[in-house]
Amino acid sequence: MESQKSNGGFESRGEKEVMVANQRRVGTCETLVRILALALTLAAAVLLGVDKQTKVVPVKVVDSLPALNVPVTAKWHYLSAFVYFVVANAIACAYAAVSLVLSLADRGGKRSSSSSALGLMLTVLDMIMVALLFSGVGAAGAIGLMGYVGNTRVNWHKVCDSFGKFCDQGAVAIFLSLLGSIAFLLLAMLSAMGLHKKINK
């Protein structure tokens, strides 16, 4: 029922959108942003979670012998910042799924004081997800940058020149997660705006 309505509004968003009530439009918008956040965090977690690259690197053990070909593997869980990133995105993704179901069930049911209590709880949890996702993006981004450029002062060499695919996949995951955290930011702002409108009414 609910999904049908939101689908109809999405497909022919001309006259119908104007006709629907303001409250409903905000609700549809919130649902869309929530679905977007769910998809983005899921994509980021899966993309970095399956990130793995094996490469054969010639290693010279003794100068007189020819170089040995050693397969070297880069995996996502070698770096603790990436582990944190994947866990944070998985938590945010699970929360987005649960909150989507809760908010849809709430909108389908009666509109009473219980609905605003649930909305308040979701707003409070959205804020925590904003903090969690942004810290995960910051952590993984800083390590990813270190992988791309290295740090000559402490002799940390860059690794992305040999593991190009691994690094690019990680960069895409971090970018998607950044978009996902902006979606959660929008959710928090939308619900604050909805509350504010109710005061002035």
Add this chain to the structure above:
Amino acid sequence: MATTEKAADTEYGKEAPPAAAPPPPPKPSGTTIPPIVDVALRALVFAATLTSLLVFVTSKQTIHLGPRSMEAKFDHSPAFIYFVVALSVAGLYSLLTTLASISIIQKPAFSNTFLLYFAFWDVLILGLVASATGAAGSVAYIGLRGNKHVQWQKVCNVFDKYCRHIGGSLAVSLFASVLLVLLIWLSVLTIHKRIPK
């Protein structure tokens, strides 16, 4: 406040109760959060970001290894520069909003609009501080433990004072982000309580 008193007055007149009836109870003011809590939390955020910044910037350490000397400074890593910039912005923001929050106590007329703006910008600043703490924290963790898979050696066994400064600064900035979360909850709760039933 004036409107509620007016409403109560008209109600009183309409009902026309007996003279001995007690006056209608005033709106329970104990359930609303006093605005001084907002000011205090904002001042605390300012103090925390300032402390974190000062400890971070003064983390310079020079070590003499025979003829050559090695220096560790915060601007040697882009993640640390981002941390300093982000915390400077957050500190300036919290100073300005503390002043704005004090002025709201004196002039409560704009309170609702300001609460909305506060909630908006607080979420943005929370994202900034959280990402900066994450970025600096992950680099500091590698400095502390090293990573043998990519052969990044740990540096904190050499630069002990430098690492202690950075660790303390990160702890204080984590505290600041927790405070920001509390502040946003406070704004949302205050807006929620003002919805007319």
